[in-house]
Amino acid sequence: MKITIKYFGILAETSGKKEEILEVDKGMSAAELKGRQIKTYQIPEEESVQLAVNQNLNTEVELKEGDEVAFLPPFAGG
Amino acid sequence: MKITIKYFGILAETSGKKEEILEVDKGMSAAELKGRQIKTYQIPEEESVQLAVNQNLNTEVELKEGDEVAFLPPFAGG
Amino acid sequence: MDKKKPKKVFVQGAIPPEKIAQSIANHQSKTNIGAHSIFLGQIRADEVNGKAVGAIEYSAYEEMAEKVFHEIREAAFSKFDITCAHIYHSLGKVKTGELCLFVFTSSAHRKIAIDACTYFVEEIKAKVPIFGKEIFEDETHQWKVNK
Amino acid sequence: MDKKKPKKVFVQGAIPPEKIAQSIANHQSKTNIGAHSIFLGQIRADEVNGKAVGAIEYSAYEEMAEKVFHEIREAAFSKFDITCAHIYHSLGKVKTGELCLFVFTSSAHRKIAIDACTYFVEEIKAKVPIFGKEIFEDETHQWKVNK
Numbered sequence A, B: 001m002k003i004t005i006k007y008f009g010i011l012a013e014t015s016g017k018k019e020e021i022l023e024v025d026k027g028m029s030a031a032e033l034k035g036r037q038i039k040t041y042q043i044p045e046e047e048s049v050q051l052a053v054n055q056n057l058n059t060e061v062e063l064k065e066g067d068e069v070a071f072l073p074p075f076a077g078g
Numbered sequence C, D: 001m002d003k004k005k006p007k008k009v010f011v012q013g014a015i016p017p018e019k020i021a022q023s024i025a026n027h028q029s030k031t032n033i034g035a036h037s038i039f040l041g042q043i044r045a046d047e048v049n050g051k052a053v054g055a056i057e058y059s060a061y062e063e064m065a066e067k068v069f070h071e072i073r074e075a076a077f078s079k080f081d082i083t084c085a086h087i088y089h090s091l092g093k094v095k096t097g098e099l100c101l102f103v104f105t106s107s108a109h110r111k112i113a114i115d116a117c118t119y120f121v122e123e124i125k126a127k128v129p130i131f132g133k134e135i136f137e138d139e140t141h142q143w144k145v146n147k
Helices: A010-015 A030-040 B010-015 B030-040 C017-025 C062-079 C110-127 D017-025 D062-079 D110-127
Strands: A002-007 A019-023 A050-053 A068-072 B002-007 B019-023 B050-053 B068-072 C010-012 C035-042 C051-060 C082-095 C099-107 C130-136 C141-143 D010-012 D035-042 D051-060 D082-095 D099-107 D130-136 D141-143
Touching: A002 A010, A002 A030, A010 A068, A030 A050, A030 A068, B002 B010, B002 B030, B010 B068, B030 B050, B030 B068, C010 C062, C017 C035, C017 C099, C017 D017, C035 C110, C035 D110, C062 C082, C062 C110, C082 C110, C099 C110, C110 D035, C110 D110, D010 D062, D017 D035, D017 D099, D035 D110, D062 D082, D062 D110, D082 D110, D099 D110
Parallel strands: A002 A068, B002 B068, C010 C082, D010 D082
Antiparallel strands: A002 A019, A050 A068, B002 B019, B050 B068, C035 C099, C035 D035, C051 C082, C051 C130, C082 C099, C130 C141, D035 D099, D051 D082, D051 D130, D082 D099, D130 D141
């Protein structure tokens, strides 16, 4: 199934991408996707990276076709 | 001895005066002066009136020649 | 240095919004500041026995008030690591919807600026001899008491 | 009504002081307001390894950020008896000394306005996906992390 991934801030810089569409196995969890992309792009400080699935920080979900998964570095608003 | 008394807000309204100079007995306390003026002008809500002696709210003092005593109603700044 | 300058707190009539913009703009050269906290008091059209307040006329025991404002400033600068603080309060008539108090504190960090601003507001309400005559639309009045 | 209007939070570049004066002036017809609380975030010239920050370039996951801003607003209006609330945050480059955040809350009473303003600031810092690139004078950069 197809998943859209977005990268922000330092993660866009590290991956060299703002967005990509990936074909992943059905039933993949957000946590699994996180581990895989962290490895692919050798992203440091894994624990500081949050995922949002369809703009929601609750990522204890199984991914579905067409989901938008955002890789978010620490927030710096204000 | 001579004492300058100032009245503010509703107390100026009630007494009909902003300022007066009184001749009082030597050794009079601020509390005694308060009681006397409250009676003279029939000022209600005595407990809401604060005195400042020479711009100081600490009034446990014996008055001296030339002191400035202010009769202050409740504060309403802000 | 900002701390020691003698400050005039009282202004005649309402505080115009442009004064606030000007104060903010004056701080853009101070690049050690990360946070500003501002409090504004505005005159409410409170209703008492069916009559609405149209304005408050402020008066003060001015010499003592300026002394107390100064003491509050000194205490605030010793309690809080603020870079600067400004206070303006109206005297005379201020109409409903207009501003009568402007407190402005700045610091490197947000919590300090916010706590200092709140401290100023509470201290001013409690300790400064300012008096307010609430004037109703029919020209009658009553005297305001801080809660 | 103010509560339900859809609000644009993001502005391009720095927030000018005049915008703050304008927002304040817009509230002078609301005579049920007695207190405004304002928080402003300003870019600090922090030094890192002897190099000073010259600007922060803000970016955001905009769709999610607008959703989270809306959720924070809804929560604030249910927690605090405020009459209105306004938030503006910069995107793009904001130089040191310039303003990047403007939070403005109003209420009949001071404590409510102040508490609501602080709530907004803390919630925005913690929950909104906004990212900041600190750009040094020599054009190198590092990524800002909220504390």
